[in-house]
Amino acid sequence: MFWRGRERENKEQNSGLPCGQVRVLVVGDSGVGKTSLVHLIVKGSSVARPPQTIGCTVGVKHITYGNSGSSSNSIKGDSERDFFIELWDVSGHDRYQNCRSLYYSKINGVIFVHDLSQRRTKTSLQKWAADIAATGTFSAPLGSGGPGGLPVPYIVIGNKADIAAKEGIRGSSGNLVDVARQWVEKQGLLSSSEELPSTESFPGSGGLLAAAKEARFDKEAVMKFFHMLIRRRYFSDDLSAPNAWSTPVQRPLQRSGEKLSDEDQLYKEYTFNWGALQV
Numbered sequence: 001m002f003w004r005g006r007e008r009e010n011k012e013q014n015s016g017l018p019c020g021q022v023r024v025l026v027v028g029d030s031g032v033g034k035t036s037l038v039h040l041i042v043k044g045s046s047v048a049r050p051p052q053t054i055g056c057t058v059g060v061k062h063i064t065y066g067n068s069g070s071s072s073n074s075i076k077g078d079s080e081r082d083f084f085i086e087l088w089d090v091s092g093h094d095r096y097q098n099c100r101s102l103y104y105s106k107i108n109g110v111i112f113v114h115d116l117s118q119r120r121t122k123t124s125l126q127k128w129a130a131d132i133a134a135t136g137t138f139s140a141p142l143g144s145g146g147p148g149g150l151p152v153p154y155i156v157i158g159n160k161a162d163i164a165a166k167e168g169i170r171g172s173s174g175n176l177v178d179v180a181r182q183w184v185e186k187q188g189l190l191s192s193s194e195e196l197p198s199t200e201s202f203p204g205s206g207g208l209l210a211a212a213k214e215a216r217f218d219k220e221a222v223m224k225f226f227h228m229l230i231r232r233r234y235f236s237d238d239l240s241a242p243n244a245w246s247t248p249v250q251r252p253l254q255r256s257g258e259k260l261s262d263e264d265q266l267y268k269e270y271t272f273n274w275g276a277l278q279v
């Protein structure tokens with residue numbers, strides 16, 4: 001009864017359409033900053049001392065998506081709808097190695113996190129990908145696999161850029177801002193006069209909040225990832241794009257006059273990320 005009532009309530013608040021739900025795994029070695037990242041995405045603020053994750057915790061990000069915003073958000077003839085992005089923050093600790101696959105269920109997408117100051121945490125993402133691909137179940141899978149055979153879209157986030165910078169470790173990508181910057185630059189979307197905001201520390205004390213407030217572009221990149229997963233799950237006509245992963249396209253920058261949808265652009269970005277995992 002309770003659920004029926006809630007369902008009806010949800011539909012009424014949502015122009016008669018049920019809420020959608022997308023499941024995203026957040027994985028990487030212990031201590032790379034997954035819980036901190038999920039907190040930032042869900043709450044928009046830093047967490048001073050995140051507890052070590054026991055097994056898995058789930059953060060939920062509510063977003064609306066539909067055609068009342070920009071045209072890039074539009075869905076064929078649909079009005080705005082509510083969606084819940086479940087962020088499954090899986091403990092990276094070895095003690096959970098044998099039971100992790102319990103959480104690898106009905107996955108729509110994956111966020112891989114590594115610590116820029118610990119090179120091995122990036123190398124081990126390949127292992128994470130293979131493990132998820134081998135033991136997980138997937139919702140709206142791609143026609144062919146990505147790293148380790150992973151059949152869903154993913155994004156790679158290098159964390160602790162502040163420590164890496166202090167220690168003089170050169171990394172190709174840093175915080176969320178850097179990830180977004182690289183993506184935008186790859187797409188050729190920045191004119192020479194435009195600069196993305198840059199944050200030196202993420203998410204060190206104080207710096208994180210500033211990053212969350214100022215970093216318009218990093219949030220945008222992550223939100224676009226979520227939007228793409230929603231489209232794939234709820235609005236895609238053809239989920240089995242042939243060989244989307246198997247041939248990472250070294251595509252030149254977007255040319256003027258050439259029109260790509262947001263999805264196309266992100267899709268390309270994800271294929272570039274294939275390279276990011278090959279370290």
Ligand SMILES: Nc1nc2c(ncn2[C@@H]2O[C@H](COP(=O)(O)OP(=O)(O)OP(=O)(O)O)[C@@H](O)[C@H]2O)c(=O)[nH]1
Binds near residue numbers: 050093162
């Ligand atoms: N300096 C710095 N510290 C960070 C950053 N991100 C996270 N931390 C710290 O790193 C430690 C581990 O962060 P968590 O978010 O708990 O890491 P996790 O990946 O969830 O770890 P597990 O739960 O063991 O899998 C915490 O003390 C965080 O405050 C960062 O960008 N810079």
